[in-house]
Amino acid sequence: MYTVSITSQGQISIPAKLRGLFNLKSTNKATVISTEDGILIKPIVDFLELSGSLITNKKSLSNSIIHESFSKSMANRKKRS
16 A cells, blocks of 8 residues: 655656556556545556567568458458448
8 A cells, every 4th residue: 555645736656666567657547446445547558558568479460461361351342241
């Protein structure tokens, strides 16, 4: 548990240990939620920062394969409508 001060502008500082634990930087955003127990602050994860975080053994698809698959899908969709 940490004790923080609230400034006259309603701001608080998140202790350094918690910023490190949750990898928070000055550019991060968070949601603030009112709960029965008080206030909950949840970091918002930027999905672009997650790039490369999922390791897979699968080979990625080439752009031509993706384009071909998309074109076939769109052609099938047009046939149904």
